[in-house]
Amino acid sequence: MRFGGWLSRNFSAALLLFFFNAAIKSTTAIDNLRVAYQWKLLDYAWPSDEMRSNFPAYQREDNLPLGLEVAGDKLFITVPRWRPGVASTLNYIKLNDTSESPLLTPYPSWEAHQYGNGRVPEVVSTFRIRADRCDRLWVLDTGLADILGKPEQQAPPTLVVYDLVNDQVLRKFVIPETQRTADSLFANIAVEDADCKDTFAYLADLGGPGLVVYSWQRNISWLVKHHFFHPDPQSGEFNVSGIAFQWTDGLFGLALAPGGDGYSTLYFHPLCSTMEFSVSTKILRDPELARSSGTFHNFKALGSRGPNGQSSVSFLDPVTGILFYALTNLNAIACWKPGSRYSILDQGRVYMDNVTMVFPNDLKIDRQGNIWVLSDRLPIFMYAQLDPNDYNFRILTGSVKEAVKGTVCSMGSIGRPVQIPSSSPSSVDKMQSTTPQLSVRTGGKTDAASGESRTRISSILIVLLFVFSLKKSIEPLE
Numbered sequence: 001m002r003f004g005g006w007l008s009r010n011f012s013a014a015l016l017l018f019f020f021n022a023a024i025k026s027t028t029a030i031d032n033l034r035v036a037y038q039w040k041l042l043d044y045a046w047p048s049d050e051m052r053s054n055f056p057a058y059q060r061e062d063n064l065p066l067g068l069e070v071a072g073d074k075l076f077i078t079v080p081r082w083r084p085g086v087a088s089t090l091n092y093i094k095l096n097d098t099s100e101s102p103l104l105t106p107y108p109s110w111e112a113h114q115y116g117n118g119r120v121p122e123v124v125s126t127f128r129i130r131a132d133r134c135d136r137l138w139v140l141d142t143g144l145a146d147i148l149g150k151p152e153q154q155a156p157p158t159l160v161v162y163d164l165v166n167d168q169v170l171r172k173f174v175i176p177e178t179q180r181t182a183d184s185l186f187a188n189i190a191v192e193d194a195d196c197k198d199t200f201a202y203l204a205d206l207g208g209p210g211l212v213v214y215s216w217q218r219n220i221s222w223l224v225k226h227h228f229f230h231p232d233p234q235s236g237e238f239n240v241s242g243i244a245f246q247w248t249d250g251l252f253g254l255a256l257a258p259g260g261d262g263y264s265t266l267y268f269h270p271l272c273s274t275m276e277f278s279v280s281t282k283i284l285r286d287p288e289l290a291r292s293s294g295t296f297h298n299f300k301a302l303g304s305r306g307p308n309g310q311s312s313v314s315f316l317d318p319v320t321g322i323l324f325y326a327l328t329n330l331n332a333i334a335c336w337k338p339g340s341r342y343s344i345l346d347q348g349r350v351y352m353d354n355v356t357m358v359f360p361n362d363l364k365i366d367r368q369g370n371i372w373v374l375s376d377r378l379p380i381f382m383y384a385q386l387d388p389n390d391y392n393f394r395i396l397t398g399s400v401k402e403a404v405k406g407t408v409c410s411m412g413s414i415g416r417p418v419q420i421p422s423s424s425p426s427s428v429d430k431m432q433s434t435t436p437q438l439s440v441r442t443g444g445k446t447d448a449a450s451g452e453s454r455t456r457i458s459s460i461l462i463v464l465l466f467v468f469s470l471k472k473s474i475e476p477l478e
Helices: 003-009 011-024 049-053 287-291 293-298 378-383 425-433 438-442 450-477
Strands: 034-039 067-071 074-078 090-094 126-131 136-141 158-163 168-174 186-192 200-205 210-215 220-224 237-240 243-246 251-258 264-270 275-280 300-304 311-316 323-327 332-336 347-352 360-365 370-375 393-399
Touching: 067 126, 067 360, 067 370, 074 126, 136 186, 186 251, 200 251, 220 287, 237 378, 243 378, 251 323, 264 311, 311 360, 323 360, 332 360
Parallel strands: 126 186, 251 311
Antiparallel strands: 034 393, 067 074, 074 090, 126 136, 136 158, 158 168, 186 200, 200 210, 210 220, 237 243, 251 264, 264 275, 275 300, 311 323, 323 332, 332 347, 360 370, 370 393
């Protein structure tokens, strides 16, 4: 095979890869996040040797942090029961803890996480949690233990809601059998809390795949199905730190953008996909409407994150209206501003690092405008072995305003609410047909940095011309 023929046939793929790298890697972002905490291995703040003896299966190397949340003076950290040696699946550290590797304290108590006398812990195994504006902590319990060994469904998938004021259980809601399958794994949750009495929770089932919608007021749930929840067979290949693996995970990333009509836009994506989608919660909050075939086209395909653009979690900052998301193959956090086109050039790199950001697994923004990211080297934990002498788990933080500085997401006004249109057919169509301003797409600032924007445009054009000329020059060789 001639080199010229090979390069010509692979021209389109190479061009797409170039654009993706230009948009995500070659931005003016300054990676303005700092490591707040880091651990080689996790350990707990055992109150006594007697309490330690109540957890005979505990093994430090079995404990891997996966989810996080900030509420009050606590930073919550989840530890799913991947293996038998996990002590507690729901924990916290104090935000004023200045140690590098704080010890975890089980929430709400040590006793709540003990086995014995034929009972299971209050929460068996949770991946991700959400604290709402009503002082409630929503915990999505998979009920599944020893996930990587001999999986055991010790309890049905359950939504457990705590009162953060007194640390008591407010409610336990078991997800009905008719709304889950043998492959169900509820790994993510989003909470729509504009009304504390009429709150809705959205539970992502990556194995179903499906979306369970729960009404706090009615204390019932219903299942929503859609083609967009399914994994893309062409996006199941992952490579993290040299470890190649294949996953088939469906619906995973969930992010809510409050609208002006009492509803929100839910942005969502499967883990095995490079696409982003949206739908109005006006559709989802009506059980009949959500299950009606007539609303199929109310779910919108927004666009792609490009090659290697598989994303785990996402979160929308309600103040700036910016959508943040984790790029697992690229060890990066990226951003997008709703209202612009969902194209590669409209997405900005917030942070990328092949040491401190290996497999970003959760992302939240607190009510003070700070972004929090947890990276945990999960593929190494699953398919190889973590080095106990190296830092394996990290939590990074920084202000949203500083994090997006120099990216396409910093265009326009930062610090005042951005009105997000609902996903009704008319408003979404208008949003997708809107042509963004050039300054939004190119990455520089609209004032003093406009020269930098023009420079970046020129650089892209030069490379395009070079690649085009290269393609033309090799065509006679075929």
